[in-house]
Amino acid sequence: MSDSYLSFVSSPWGRWFAQTVGLPQPLLLQRHRSGQQGLVNPVIVAGAGRLGSEVQRIFSATDTVTAQPATIMAPSTVKAQGAVFDASEIADLKQLDELYVFFHANARRLGQHARVVVLGTTPELCKDLPQAIAQRALEGLVRSLAKELRRAITVQLIYVAPGAERTLESSLRFFLSRRSAYVSGQVVRLEKAVDQPVDIDWEKPFNGRRVLVTGASRGIGLAIAQVLARDGAQVVCVDVPQAQALLQQAADSVGGMALALDITAADAAQKLQAHIREHGAFDVVVHNAGITRDKTIAKMTEVAWRSVLAVNLEAPLQLSTALLEGQGLRPGGRIVCVSSISGIAGNLGQSNYATSKAGVIGLAQGLAPRAATQQVTVNAVAPGFIETQMTAKIPLMIREAGRRMNSLSQGGQPIDVAETIAWLAHPASGGVNGQVVRVCGQSLLGA
Ligand SMILES: NC(=O)c1ccc[n+]([C@@H]2O[C@H](COP(=O)([O-])OP(=O)(O)OC[C@H]3O[C@@H](n4cnc5c(N)ncnc54)[C@H](O)[C@@H]3O)[C@@H](O)[C@H]2O)c1
Numbered sequence: 540m541s542d543s544y545l546s547f548v549s550s551p552w553g554r555w556f557a558q559t560v561g562l563p564q565p566l567l568l569q570r571h572r573s574g575q576q577g578l579v580n581p582v583i584v585a586g587a588g589r590l591g592s593e594v595q596r597i598f599s600a601t602d603t604v605t606a607q608p609a610t611i612m613a614p615s616t617v618k619a620q621g622a623v624f625d626a627s628e629i630a631d632l633k634q635l636d637e638l639y640v641f642f643h644a645n646a647r648r649l650g651q652h653a654r655v656v657v658l659g660t661t662p663e664l665c666k667d668l669p670q671a672i673a674q675r676a677l678e679g680l681v682r683s684l685a686k687e688l689r690r691a692i693t694v695q696l697i698y699v700a701p702g703a704e705r706t707l708e709s710s711l712r713f714f715l716s717r718r719s720a721y722v723s724g725q726v727v728r729l730e731k732a733v734d735q736p737v738d739i740d741w742e743k744p745f746n747g748r749r750v751l752v753t754g755a756s757r758g759i760g761l762a763i764a765q766v767l768a769r770d771g772a773q774v775v776c777v778d779v780p781q782a783q784a785l786l787q788q789a790a791d792s793v794g795g796m797a798l799a800l801d802i803t804a805a806d807a808a809q810k811l812q813a814h815i816r817e818h819g820a821f822d823v824v825v826h827n828a829g830i831t832r833d834k835t836i837a838k839m840t841e842v843a844w845r846s847v848l849a850v851n852l853e854a855p856l857q858l859s860t861a862l863l864e865g866q867g868l869r870p871g872g873r874i875v876c877v878s879s880i881s882g883i884a885g886n887l888g889q890s891n892y893a894t895s896k897a898g899v900i901g902l903a904q905g906l907a908p909r910a911a912t913q914q915v916t917v918n919a920v921a922p923g924f925i926e927t928q929m930t931a932k933i934p935l936m937i938r939e940a941g942r943r944m945n946s947l948s949q950g951g952q953p954i955d956v957a958e959t960i961a962w963l964a965h966p967a968s969g970g971v972n973g974q975v976v977r978v979c980g981q982s983l984l985g986a
Contacts, residue, residue: 541926542926542942542949542950544939545565545567545949548562548563548564548565549566549567563943563948565691565943565947565948565949566651566652566690566691566947567949568652568691568720568721568947568949569652569691569717569720570717570718570720570952570954570955570958571716571717571718571720571958572717573769575717577601577712577716577741578598578601578604578621578712578715578716579604579620579621579652579653579654579715579716579717580604580605580620580621581604581605581617581619581620581621582598582604582605582619582620582621582622582623582654582715583619583621583622583623583645583648584598584622584623584625585622585623585624585625585641585645586623586624586625586626586627586637586641586658587625587628588625588626588627588628588629588658588660589625589627589628589660589701589704590625590627590658590699590704590707591625593704593705593707593708594623594625594658594707594711597707597708597711597712600708601712601741604715618648618649618650618651618653619645619648619649619650619653620649620650620652620653620654621649621653621654621655621656621715622645622649622653622654622655622656623655623656623657623658623711623715624638624641624642624655624656624657624658625658626638626657626658626659626674626677627658627659627660627699628660629659629670629673629674629677630667630669630670630673631669631670631673632669632672632673632676634673635673635676635680638657638677638680642680642684646684646688649688649690649692650690651690651691651692652690652691652692652717652720653688653690653692653693654692654693654714654715654716654719655684655688655692655693655694655695656694656695656696656697656711656714656715657677657680657681657694657695657696657697658696658697658699658707659674659677659696659697659698659699660674660698660699660700660701661674661698661699661700661728662674662675662698664700664701674698677696678696678726681694681695681696681724681726682724682981682986685723685724685946685981686724686946686981689946691720691947693714693719693720693722693723693724694723694724695714695719695722695723695724695725695726695727696725696726696727697710697711697714697726697727697729698726698727698728698729699729700728700729700730700731702731703729703730703731703732703970705732705736706729706730706731706732706967706968706969706970706971707729707970708967709962709965709967709968709971710727710729710962710968710970710971712741713958713959713962713965718958718959718961718962719958719959719962720955720958721947721951721952721955721978721979721980722955722959722976722977722978723946723947723980723981724946724977724981724986725976725977727971727974727976728974729970729971730970730972731970732969732970733910733911733914733915733916733969733970733972734870734871734914734915734916734969735870735871735914737871737966737967739966739967740771743770743771744770744771744965744966744967745767745770745771745772745822745823745961745964745966746771746772747771747773748771748772748773748822748823748966749772749773749775749818749819749820749821749822749823750764750767750772750773750774750775750821750822750823750824750825750964751774751775751777751798751811751821751823751824751825752764752767752774752775752776752777752825752827753777753778753802753825753826753827753828753854754777754778754827754828754829755774755776755777755778755786755789755790755827756776756778756782756785756786756788756789757782757785757789757927757928758927758928758929758953759827759877759922759925759927759953759956759957760776760778760789760825760827760828761789761953762952762953762954762956762957763825763827763953763956763957763960763961764776764789764790764793764795765792765793765954765957766954766957766958766960766961767793767823767825767957767960767961767964768793768794768795770961772822772823773794773795773796774790774793774794774795774796775790775795775796775797775798775814775818775821776789776790776793776795776796776797776798777798777799777800777802777828778797778799778800778828779799779800779801780799780800780801782799783797783799786799796818798814802828802850802854802855802858803846803849803850803853803854807854807857807858808857808858808861811858811861811862811867812861812865812867815865815867820866820867820868820869820872821862821867821868821869821872822868822869822871822872822873823872823873823874823875823964824858824859824862824868824872824873824874824875825875825876825877825960825964826854826855826858826859826874826875826876826877826899827877828850828854829850829851829877829879829895830846830847830850830851831847831889831892831929832844832846832847832891832892833888833889833892834888835887835888835890836890839890839891843891844890844891847891847892847894847895848891848894848895848898850895851892851895851896851898851899852894852895852896852898852899852902855876855899855902856902859874859902859906859910859917862874863906863909863910863913863915868913868915870913870914870915871914871915871966871969872910872913872914872915872916873915873916873917873918873963873964873965873968874903874906874910874915874916874917874918875917875918875919875920875960875963875964876899876902876903876917876918876919876920877899877919877920877922877956877960878896878897878899878900878903878919878920878921878922878975879892879893879896879921879922880921880922880923880977880979880982880984880985881893881896881984882895882896882897882898882899882900882921883897883900883921883975883977883984883985884984884985885985886984896921899919900919900921900975902917902919903917903918903919903973903974903975904973904975907972907973908972908973910972911972914969916963916968916969916971916972916973917972917973918963918971918972918973918974918975918976919974919975919976920956920959920960920963920975920976920977920978921975921976921977921978921979922951922955922956922977922978922979923941923945923950923951923977923978923979923980923982923984924938924941924942924945924950924951924979924982925950925951925952925953925955925956925978926950926951926952926953927953930950944982944983944984945979945980945981945982945983946980946981947980947981948980949980950980951978951979951980955978956978959976959978963976
């Protein structure tokens with residue numbers, strides 16, 4: 540669905556008009572395109588933590604990033620496209636001043652669409668109290684910068700557990716790229732990887748990997764199938780039998796396979812096992828299929844309540860359990876669930892949906908440590924307002940509010956959710972487990 544206000548202010552006349560009358564002027568987000576170099580460049584690198592050498596190693600491996608020391612000003616015409624501040628060894632409150640000094644001096648050096656990443660040490664794992672407090676304080680800084688830097692700049696915090704330094708690469712590459720255009724103000728915790736390191740082809744990381752995507756015939760599910768296929772995956776697209784024609788079209792468009800299956804059917808897990816016996820186990824499963832049946836609870840029928848919980852929560856739980864128990868996921872496997880910011884903040888008229896999507900977060904967090912014993916990770920994305928047929932049904936004024944009430948002042952596109960899922964499902968993301976990442980442009984809902 541199109542955002543006509545964003546198109547309007549992206550035209551020269553619209554920009555002039557919005558400027559003259561003082562209307563908000565969101566920048567059309569720049570997204571990753573195939574063939575484009577992965578990371579933004581140049582990047583300012585600052586801070587003196589334990590992750591500095593790993594950041595340098597990653598940059599030299601990419602061969603594209605020019606790291607600029609914070610002390611050397613770039614020529615005035617060259618804006619930095621990214622900044623990484625290694626705050627992992629900030630050990631007390633006084634040292635937090637280093638972040639003020641850096642961002643105070645460098646905020647204006649960042650170009651439009653720049654990517655900012657602050658690296659920290661997981662507060663719960665800090666040795667002493669002053670360090671735990673200082674590290675926890677980074678969250679407030681990052682979430683505030685994400686709100687105030689504007690100009691489509693995104694800001695994230697990655698906490699790296701001691702000993703998990705080598706798991707940083709896939710996350711740093713994602714957050715310093717155009718793939719994370721609609722993700723901002725997020726906090727991610729990295730642990731030691733659940734699986735063994737493998738050789739990574741950063742261009743086609745999913746080469747030779749089998750991926751299952753539910754609800755893949757349209758919207759976000761179709762975008763997930765497209766992005767994972769673009770990155771080398773063989774995709775099995777699942778959708779309800781009623782959507783067979785669209786499903787086949789979607790599967791054909793990604794060179795994949797169609798599997799017509801109602802994930803709430805009593806025999807859904809058996810059918811999936813039968814598919815696995817014939818075609819082999821999966822490396823990635825994305826629980827994307829979802830429905831809404833909105834009504835305030837006093838007016839909501841029991842059928843509307845039950846059907847939403849069945850599709851959005853019970854089916855992902857049953858299928859995940861069956862896959863893990865039946866060796867349906869290979870070691871190094873990934874489960875990614877699609878939650879929603881409604882599951883974080885709650886939403887008027889969506890008690891069934893919000894219950895199911897909060898449950899999905901519980902599923903990801905609860906299953907993660909158990910799945911880790913099988914070298915499988917479980918994570919969730921929580922999209923905000925994404926331009927799809929689902930959000931096209933929302934009444935105009937509520938739709939417009941949903942679109943604008945975030946730090947990037949626009950809705951996201953299905954590909955924004957898909958790129959985030961591709962990062963969580965990445966073979967090098969074994970250190971990201973039990974995380975919930977919002978793809979919402981830092982929506983005010985539940986912020
Ligand atoms: N669009 C948004 O703004 C937004 C925001 C937050 C979360 N989400 C979530 O993202 C996911 C995808 O949303 P979308 O906007 O693309 O929705 P959509 O309605 O366009 O697509 C959902 C797909 O799931 C399929 N599906 C529904 N029930 C199924 C079942 N029982 N078995 C198999 N397939 C089934 C549908 O046929 C459809 O193809 C959903 O889980 C949704 O809750 C969307």
